[in-house]
Amino acid sequence: MKTFRMGGVHPEENKISNDAAIEVMPVGKQMVVLMNQHLGAPATPIVQKGDKVKVGQLIGEAQTFMCANVHSPVSGTVLKIDTCKDAFGLAKPAVYINVEGDEWMETIDRTPDIKRECALEPKEIVAKLKEMGIVGLGGATFPTHIKYSVPEGKKAEYLIVNAAECEPYLTSDYRVMMEHAEEVCVGVSILRKALGVPNAYIGIESNKPQAIAKMQETAKQFEGIIIEPLKVKYPQGAEKQLINAITGRKVGSGKLPIDSGCVVSNVGSCFAVYEAIQKNKPLIENILTVTGKELPSQHNYVVRIGTTYNEIIAHSIGQLPETTGKVISGGTMMGKAVVNLEAPTVKGNSSILVMGEKEARRNPESNCIRCGKCMHACPMGLEPYLFSALVKNNRIEEAKEHNILDCIECGCCFFSCPANKPLTDEIRLGKNKVRAMMAAKK
Amino acid sequence: MTHDILIAVMVLGALGILFAVVLYFVAQKFKVVEDPLIDEVAEVLPGANCGGCGKAGCRAFAEACVSQGNMEGLRCAPGGDAVAAKISALLGCAVEQGEPQVAVVRCNPANCGDKRRSNYDGLKSCAFQNTVYTGESGCPFGCLGCGDCVAACQFDAIHMDPATGTPVVDADKCTACGACAKACPRRVIELRNKGKKERRVYVSCVNKEKGAVAMKSCANACIGCGKCAKVCPMEAITVVDNLSYIDYKKCIACRKCVTECPTKAIHDVGFPAPAVKPAPKPEAPAAEKVEIPVAEKVEAKL
Amino acid sequence: MNLLNISGSPHVHSDESTKKIMWRVNLALVPALIVAITFFGVNALLVSLISVASCVLFQWLIEKFILKQPTTVWDGSAIVTGLLLAFNVPATVDMMWIVVIGALVAIGIAKMAFGGLGKNPFNPAIVGRIFLLISFPVQMTTWPKPGFTMSFDAATGATPLGAFKEGALPADVTLMDAFLGHIGGSMGEISAIAILLGAIYLLCRKIITWHIPVAFIGTAFVFSGILWLVNPETYMDPVMTIFTGGIMLGACFMATDMVTSPMAKSGQLIFGFGCGLLTIVIRNWGAYPEGVSFAILIMNGVTPLLNRWCKPKRFAV
Known part of the structure; x- marks a missing residue:
């Protein structure tokens, strides 16, 4: 069977929500649509306070190259254009919409028929x-x-x-x-x-x-x-x-x-x-897994973008278990830990993963024993232990020479480290420092 | 036997003389001519190589001084005026006086503990935590508490207060080299004038969010209400982006803003302890006398 | 509800830990220990116990009173050092106090002085052993005759290597004896099969890789084979060479010490090659009959250089 040629790890698969069919998440009372839901510059809001919008209507326009359009996931009235704190607590430009009914744009084909032919160039x-x-x-x-x-x-x-x-x-x-x-x-x-x-x-x-x-x-x-x-x-x-x-x-x-x-x-x-x-349906929905070993039930949902984490949690499992230690948007290896559950979901959110307290805690760090497990786990053939030492001693130039920027931040090094050293964190920090150094040189 | 020893001594002795001669000529050939003044200046410097002057180290600073011939734009913060005077004397130029400065941590940790929303469990580095999320308090501007500044300090002048999780500057040890300010990813630390009698007043907050939002993460946040700017007799306070800032060059440390601030975001340092307030009565009228005219002036302005 | 934990990804960790690795190495050393007790009796048991206890004690004392840091003796690394040190000395009554000095050198000088586990450039057990070999040459080369006994006063004999250095291999030593451990020598190195058993366990647990042991033993075999072909009179035959002395123990447990061996596989091969070559050179032309510990010590010194030279193959070039 095919696979990539070096490194890699095999974390516990835990695909416990495999058999949960996709359900439809109901729409809330108010939606907050962030303007940067994508890599690049935020979209520019083109609606104003008091405007009526329909499902699928363009509300944020991409005005720069590295940008994507944002559409309204609901129908209703624009409440305000303001900032909203995202899942990591950082303020982002956003459009607040009061939900009224569920009126879709006429252009969108909502029939269940599958259309195969595409005549477009x-x-x-x-x-x-x-x-x-x-x-x-x-x-x-x-x-x-x-x-x-x-x-x-x-x-x-x-x-x-x-x-x-x-x-x-x-x-x-x-x-x-x-x-x-x-x-x-x-x-x-x-x-x-x-x-x-x-x-x-x-x-x-x-x-x-x-x-x-x-x-x-x-x-x-x-x-x-x-x-x-x-x-x-x-x-x-x-x-x-x-x-x-x-x-x-x-x-x-x-x-x-x-x-x-x-x-x-x-x-x-x-x-x-x-x-x-x-x-003709714009990207206004995510397919999202709600899972975790401690949860009473496992779900897969189709969720309108802009639904908050709290709403999804309330609908699916009522409330987070007492023993919750961490909520992750994405998977355990590359997902991001969420701090603000009042934040709206954005394009690309693929899961709400709830981890128990014990599972979520990192073990205390100890000395590197130079076992080289990080190096053998690295799918890019890099030397994480070396980056760790170089970054700690601020030897950024050398880190760059050892190709720290090749790192894809997959997390295999930290996963396999017996000394629990936060290698992936250190490498990310190092990459930021290398980029800052390169920018300063220019 | 003696013969052997003699041969050994002679051979080694001859080798020694030979190498000495070679070394002498090599040293002559590759002699580096350097201004002896650089050594003298370097001798005067503290030698901490803190980089606060912007040069690569103390020796680079000395070279810059000598090549420039005066101290214009060059200042060794750890050395202060004493070192500046010595170098000026060596260079034979006028002494440049600078106000002594100190690092000030502009974050109010008093209520952070209650408002902690999360528990940071990753790499103990502010620079990294700053890329992950807002920090434990939820304030996206405030101190992250991992101690990058403590690690950057060469003079052991900044320490974490375990009770609050924010750094505290030891003003006596601080040389205002600025290493901590540079290390802080959120620019919480600022170099400010030490002030007369070491008395200073500053806004202990860098949060630029709107008042209501800022208050959610910290009860002592500056909400940008502008009351301090109104009472300031020296017009030293400006409010930009919902954040008040006191210009230390204009501030006379009258402390009107401190009492005015509704969130207690403005701190005063170096003043006699607050024990003065409830204590001896005889002083009270004197204090009033001083205060009344200024207050009237401000009201008149309004 | 608790406060949410926040950290960068990844959010899961494999169940590997330093502690697990060290305890597994200890487990892997058990077969050799059992053989040692079987052949050398109560002396072997006492020397091992004293060695382990003093290593643990010294580490605890140093961490508690000199470094003033939380103790790490429970990670099992001091026990590994203690066992390996005991395995490298003869099981005699004298050793019961000498090994304490060895433990002090191993833990105090070779390990803790550099900052503890992970920071030592040289294998602590080997440093301890070589210190003892130089300081107590007589006691360190007084080998008890193998044979189970409860008595403290065992008869002494020679090791195959020692005998060979003196003149010729004793006629009664067969290959089977060397394989099972019925020969004279340091207590842990006598039985090849016990050591191989432990090594196979470590290989299965992925604590060591095959590179260092195979390169070490392979080089020793090939090099001594060439010498033997040149002159079978003066040189020992290659099969006997790898089964006697410390080659097995050294290749499987001492040279594979993670801290002091290179990390890249190519580096490990060079490391093993160097160890094998130096061992045979020292055995045949050195002053000592055995050269494994010196060979490993020298290659430990080369390790930082090998780490610098031998880089893993990059994915994206």
Whole structure:
């Protein structure tokens, strides 16, 4: 079975919400839509206080290159345009909407029929992706239309769809494949057309045999979609590792996947692409897993963007258990710990993961015993222990020479460290310092 | 036997002489001509290599002084005026006087403990914690309490107060080199003039959020109400972005703003203990006499 | 509800810990200890106990009264040092007090003086052993004859290596004896099979990798083989070479010490190669009959350099 060529770890999978079908989360009374839900500059609000908006109406426009449109997830009246604290407590520009009814834009096709044919030209597809505010739903929320505008002089040869879902606990991609296999395949076909590549490869880790079977069966009806079962190893779903696993190619230091002729999209993004292109539905919903060992029940939801963490928790499990130690947005390896549960969800939120107190606590740090486990676990072939020492002693120049910027922050080093040294934290700090140093030199 | 010893001594002796001669010529050939003044200046400097002057170290500072010929724009904060005078004497230029300064931590930790919303469990580094989230109190501007400033201090002048989790500056040891201010990712620490009799007044908050939002994370936050700016007789206080700032060059440490501040965000340091207030009565009229005219003036302005 | 914990990712950790690693190494040393007690009797047990106890005690005293920091004796690393030190000395009555000095040197000078576990450049047990070898040459080379006995006064004999250095291998020592441990020598090194058992456990637990032991033993085998082919009269045959003396113990437990060996696999191969080569050189042309500890000590010194030279292969070049 295919996999990437070095490093990697195997954390406990904990896919306990696998069998929970996707439910629809009801809409709350008030929605707060943040203006930067994506990588890059925030969108500019184009509505004013008192404006009436419909579901799917454009409310934030992308005015710079690295930006994505934001649409209203609900219908109602704009209450105010202000700032709102996001899940990490940082104030972000936001549009507050009072919910009134559930009136959708007329252009959106809400019928359940699956529409397979797409008559649009590649350029039109990319333009429509931009209009619909589609971003990568694998976690980085990179605006999709930028990814699919292949720069001059470069040629895409492979379209790779990331359905590895190598993160523990997360099951939203799995549920999408199980319930919307056909839509996903249409989405993949559209993206394949947009890039003009002969084949698309969907990489699925072998711990999801049902999804592999389902996708293989569905893919037969489509041209040029190949399902690749992958070995269960974290970080199989990291862009560079996935490219390596499927094509055997390597993305060089500081290079983008397109430099190796590859474009990678998440399977959730493919579903969003289908809805955007075939149904004219902008990205206003997330498919989100609510999971955790301590929770009474496990859920997968389709949630309107802007619903707060508290609302989702209240609807799904009532309230957080007494023993809650940590709430994570995303998986255990690369997700972010949430501090502000009153914050609205944003595009790309794939889970609310509740960890018990004991599980969430880090063990005390001790001396490095130079066992080299971090080095052997590193999927990029770097030396985390060395970065730790260099960053601590502020030897930033040397850290750069040892390619600290190659680090993908997957967390394998900290995961495997017997001395519990916060290596990933130290490397992130080091990367920030290296970038600051490079910026200062310019 | 004696013969052997003699040979050994002679061989080693000859080698020694040979190397001495070689060394002498090499030293002559590669002699570096350096202004002896640099050594003299470097001798005067504290030698802590703190980098507070902006140079790579004390020797680089000495080189800069000598090459410039005067002390204009060059100041060794740890050395203070005494060192400046000595260097000026060596260089034969006029003495540049600077106000003595001290590092001031502009964050009010008194209520942070109650308002703690989370428990930070990651790498003990403010610079890193700052990239993760707002910090334990929920204030996105305030002190993070991991002690990057403590680690940066070369003079053992700043320490964490375990009770509050914020740093405390030892004004006697602080040389105002600015290393802590540079290390703080949130720019909470500022260098301010020590003030007459070491008395200073400053706004102990850097939160730029709107009043109501700021109060949520800290009861002692500056809410930008502007009352302090109104009572200030010297117009030393400005309010920008919901945050008040006292210009230490204009401040006369009258402490009107301290009493005026509704959130007790303005701190005074170095004044006689508050025990004066309830204590001896005879002093009270004197104090009133001083205060009344100023208060009237302000009211007249309004 | 409790306060929410916040940290950077990842939020989970494997169940590895330093403590687990050290206790597993201790467990891996048990077979060799059992063999030692079987062949050398109560002396072996007492020397091991004294060595372990003094190592733990010295570490605790130093941490408590000199460094004034929380004690770390429970991580098991001092016990590893104590056991390995005991394994490197003959099981005699004299050793019961000499080994205490060895423990002081190993823990105090070789380990704690550098900052404790993880910071020592040289393997503490080897430093302790070499200190004793130089300071107490007679006691350190008075080997008890193998054979289970409850008595303290065991008969003394020679090690195969010592005998070979003197002239020729004693005729009664067979390969099987060396494999099982029925030979003279330091108490932990006599039985190859017990050591291999422990090493296989460590390999399965992924505490050591095959690189250092294989490179070490392989080099020693090939190099001594070449010498033996050149002149079987003066040089020991390669199979006997690797089964006698400390090569097995050194290659499996001492050279693989994480702290003092290189981290990259290529570095580990070079490290093992150097150890094997130096061992044979010292055995054949050095003053001592055995060279394993000196070889490892020298290669420990080279480790920082190997860490600098031998980098892992980068993914993205």
